[in-house]
Amino acid sequence: MTPTLLSYSAPLSAASSAVPQVDSALRLSLRPVPNQRAVVDGAWWPSSRDAAAELPGLIAAVDRLLDRITLRIGVHGDAWQNIPRRIPARGRQVRIGWFxxxxxxxxTLSFAAGEPVxxxxxxxxxxxGAAEATLKLTAQDIAGLSIDAILTLAHLPASPAPRASADGSARWEDEGGSVIGQPAQSFTGRPTTSQ
Structure with missing residues (x-):
């Protein structure tokens, strides 16, 4: 099934520099021209946490909407299940990194040229209702808003559930050497301003 593309006839914000795209079948909102001052370039509402099942459709939609070729995807290792190392996509293998x-x-989706999305x-x-509000909100000019602020405006929980050991205490993670249960830091190169 090919997703139907919907695009708004005018930007949702006077400060917007590009018309946002919403792919309703894939449940994706994306700004065609990323705003370097925004912490995110859009939102995605997958149907499950199964990376192998969900990522192929996302890759195809982003490639089509941006007219670019996705080469690598970065995901959080604990946020997804069934994370493959590579996903076939239009004659290439997209590398999946989990962190x-x-x-x-x-x-994060990276391309051969241009900034990551x-x-x-x-x-x-x-x-x-909350998911659709988030998709619409991220299609607007959200420069200066943190992820917590975006989620709060869309009436979603702002912080991910803390990961703790069975006794409720924080525990040390083997990969990367950090304390699990501590707030995650953004390494996307984007601002992380608090609101």
Whole structure:
């Protein structure tokens, strides 16, 4: 099934520099021209946490919407299940990197040329109204808003659930050497201003 593309006839914000795109079948909002002052370039509402099932559709949609070729995707290792090392896409293999030092609420797509695209992940089990509000909000000019502020405006929980050991205490992670349960830091190169 080919997703139907919907685009707004005018920017949703007077400060917007490009018309946002919303792919309703894939549940994706994306600014065609990323705003370097924004912490995310859009949002994605996958149907599950299964990376192998969800990422091929995302790759195809982003390639088509941006007229670019996705070469690599970075995900948070604990936010997804069934993460493959590579995903076939239009005659190439897209490399999937998983990390634990990134914000689990975002996914980063990198290309051969140009800046990476950072998408806010709307949890799969989110109710439709809140998810659609988040998709619409991230299609607007959101420069200066943190991820927490975007989620608060869309009436979603702002912080991911802390990861703790069975006794409730924070524990040390083997990969990357950080304390699990501490707030994740953004390594996307984008501002992380608090609101």
């Amino acid at each position: 634990r030092h990134t914000d689990p609420r975002v996914i 950072v998408l806010l992940i709307i949890p799969a089990g989110t109710v439709a």
